Amino acid sequence: MKWILAALIVLVYCYLLVAPLLRRKAIPKELQKKKDLDGECNLRIRILKDAEESFAEYLRLIDHARTSIHIVASTFEDNNVGNVMLAALYTAATKGIHVRILLDAKHIRLSRSGKQYIQCLLSMSNVTICDYARFHIWAPWRLFDCLHMDFLVADGQIAVFEQHALLVQMDEQGNPAETGTVSHLEDCFEALMAHHKTAKHHICTLANRAKTEHAKAHLDRLYQHVGRRNVSWFATEDYAEVTEPVAAAAVLYNPALFYQVTEWMRQSEEQARIQTADIKLDLYMTNRLMQLCNYGKGAILQINAPLQGRMIEKIKRTGATIEEAPDDDYGMEKGSTFSIGNTIFGLGSMSWEKRCAYVNSEIYLIYKMSASISMPNGTSGLTDSP
Template structure:
């Protein structure tokens, strides 16, 4: 009887905790702050400064995305900084960790920060990560790890994805650090984009801005340092690094960074708050102000999950310019929450004057890019959703260059050709290579159910 009594009270305590966790996770982030325009003011101030000499190239395919990361790490002589939302110990993840291990072995200081939730899910028991962290010149941290006493903190994730070498070169974009985004270790992969920036490292340069931002994220009090452990995985890292050097030796040995990049007029970093807390939508506000500067705007995003304020911003933009969105058709999307919300909100979005390209191209689009007029391109990690605007850390890189803008617009044509264009006036047009894809009834039923069930938590999606 005593044992049953104890189990009963344990069950009650667990139930109370679960209720506490669910309610606080939903309610604490519910009040949404307003933007002050502070980030926009900082951006405008940078434009008045002398532009640093920076060069850029876009990285469009998964093989190049992995190779450029390896090349950047191999080029480092002093320091490598690596920040990512989702690192895994799969093929490409182990390649990256082996390259970082090789850099540390030759005396380069390596700092790695991974989102705490994904770190817990995918790396908590990773011998490979522990072996890397055990190296003398390596420090690994998890951003905002799981806190059972404050379950609402699970909502605030590190969504940045960048890699910096020697404070002069970096890759930044939307790709996570696993086989879904890098290399050719699996057949089905997401379509995404990074940019490589080569800089003079001056005080006003974008790499200087990124380094300042990294320091603020690295020093957050909630972060947890991951302790290292030498094991058989240490030998495995050494062997994998040696194999990488054998396979990619020529590419890793010599990169003419100037030849591989193009000069641009200006590059500037837009960053949200580094804190693991509810945020004012400063980054969204800055993006809207930038979109207002062009008469032809193409917003590429994996999904659209907006509140009324964000919808109103899009409507105001569409009143005075052509505003098109390129996103996944629900038949093609990989995010059930995003697909189900779009099914419910589609008419609301179109009624705002926005035209939407619904892409059906076999692979899910994960790219976050805004093309404004003929000279502004914005690339990074920000999705057109409330999570990016109010909850997660996010980065977007503003590139002023007609050449880059033209190249990215041309790159988008292949996905537009595979799209169904839903026009705000109710019409529909089909791309030259659009192929109708049937949404299975079971998936449609799931999306319909989700569109109702997830309404109370749309602000967390």
């Protein structure tokens, strides 16, 4: 009898582990519609063409911040890039800037030195680091709940979104605007932090005060070294010159993200072009793609991950066309982009697979350009920076 009871407990626990992947949450009725774009978004955008440019903008925003820096990161490792980021954030914090960071606890990889660098930040009263969805054995359904978005907001006015786009909240006269799309990113950040405010980052480190001071000195030297080697990364930019105006925009996130993104495509008057890092369709997602093709103008899919034969056949049965993704396209390690004609674009963290559609915390930006632009890089709408 005891063995039967133990087996039942294990089965129930295993079900709770995988339940979020097996059962799609119902979409609230108020969200079952196409999300309208905000015509007063006060947004200018610049698409970042490669990883180096994205990293440079991260450092520029941190270096020029005056009041606050808010960061959401789906992964973090204390490699060369991660250590430079920590050095930049530590330097900003020493200037009195409020630094708040939200990390996914399940995707943090720190060595002992990395923990000491984090400890340097946490030793300052104006720095807060929180864990997202820390897994607890008594809450197994949170195992697959991942923070899958990445963005940085400086002073509530400028943001790097999903490492692909520089967003500037600016009015038509080129002055900083109080409200707009970047403010909506701030709202998203505050909502995430409020939900996880009790999960302050736990660091098991043996570093004593002397080691912490040594780590601070190393961060100072590292930041100065990077500044000397890459002066252009820290130079002041005229954002009105290097960005393009956006006519309307909207920030979307789960629980209805996949539905709303595909609804935009279904109701469009032109064919949708989609590029995604990966695709794993379940029945619901297959039906949505079929509706998009049968009742909309169709879809062209570019997929960066290798596809199995069964998935290829499933996609073709929906009526969608599969094209080979360009080899030189930047950044489709995660997330997806889409375009409708030459004016409507989407960019976000959600890949076309059910974990992203149902479980993860995902984010997406849909925007309409003020003027039609060409797309030399295919589906993504990633044009060369001005």
